[in-house]
Amino acid sequence: MSIKGKAAITGFAEMSPQKDAEGRTPLGIMATVAREAIADAGLEKKDIDGLLTGWAMGEYSILWPSVVAEYLHLQPRYFNQVELGGASAAGMVWRAAAAIDAGMCHTVLCVVGDTRRVSTPGRKLPPFPPNDAEFDAPYGLIAANPGYALIARRHMAEFGTTPQQMAKVAVDQRKNACKNPAAIFGAKEITIDDVLNSRMIVDPLHLLEIVSPCTGGGAFIVTSAEQAKRGPHRVVSLLGAGEAGGHCSITHAQSLTTSLVKPAAESAFKMAGVSPKDMHFVQPYDCYTITVIVSLEDAGFCKKGEGGRFVEEHDLSYKGDFPCNTHGGQLSFGQPGLAGGMSHVIEGVRQLMGRGGERQVKNATIGYVNGNGGIMSEQCSLILAVQ
């Protein structure tokens, strides 16, 4: 008994990332992409009876789901906030499916939008978690950059992963971004030397291995398998989902080099009854180059420790032998705050619907999506497939 095949994604919308908010607010962005996603699914606002939303770095408060419901003037029969950092969007997919399967509602709007900076005058960024503030911040372990650098250093020491191998992730994903008109960094391709010659930020991670915060958002519609048949697009079904957590500060992770992607992906593949080799593409969360390498290993696309060699030996572009982050990944697409993880879910759905345009992966009918939050602290893996 599981939610395998019980629900499908029938429409989506995405705001093209932009560097600054230019007067926009997270709520305004959410409302805009919500309207577009509802229309894309061939529905009307009155058809939406479920709402899953994430809060935004740029604007947050208590009672956030009601804040969003009120702004959109929705009256959901099921609603909540999914707070798994960058894994929030992926986490919404199975929660929506489970709510539908449980009979709580029929059609769920999943939406996140965020701005690069706090958008409402007089408000502040949310505070650090208590342990991080007391035992990490005094030493400069603040925000995500140094946390992922600690992971990269340990991976290099344990497995001989090289800076060139990590850089290859950014290089191949940039090729995809160059075919994505919405990508912030899609104007020209880069080389491994470009990455390694970019400014060192937190050794061993260079500037071009680190996401660039921006403004943006996305929304998608989840409905029952039955209702999905009446939609205008190819039906993209949720075949499997898995989630895992257990630390907040990277210092207290069980391992720096074997991540929680492992249990999350294992659950997702098991529910779906498929294996990594069956995937036609992967959309793993990529806040940093090392994130992709560790995630591919732990999801089972290669052995632990061989991720560096794997990305070196495979073409990760949309036309390559291992299409990975076909929208460019957040490294090239941009990271709209807590909406960053939306882009991986939406790109997975876009490819399966055959709406990839110039970067369409040929004959893609099944793919792997992963959401990652914090410092590898929230993981949600999905298997999506054309039904």
Added chain:
Amino acid sequence: MADYKKPLPHPTAVTLPFWEAAKRHELQIQQCGSCRAYVFYPREVCSECLSPDMSWVQVSGKGILYSYTIAQAPTHSSFTEDVPYVIAIVELAEGPHITTNIVGCKIEDLKVNMPVVASFADVTPDITLVKFRPA
């Protein structure tokens, strides 16, 4: 010292013994009286068995450099003058991992798994941070 601008800990009733020990240049962490696990950071109950039977013990101060990064750009504006500085995770001989800085070591001499030992930095009259140096 009065103009120390970097983030400082705000000890709670639960964490205060750790910071008071650091001020005496001693490294103390908690140990569970029920399952004997060493626990860091300080908690009201054991993170392994959830027992409330927690006591403070002096530990060796020895460990290994589990991982490190060299901040070539400040990770927070208050660290600008410190660049480059080393942010690290040390695995204590007793097991727990602790966030720290490595001091007294040339950057080119840093090596994952190298032995290190606690080194105390009195950054304000109230707060001493626990850093590590090569053993």
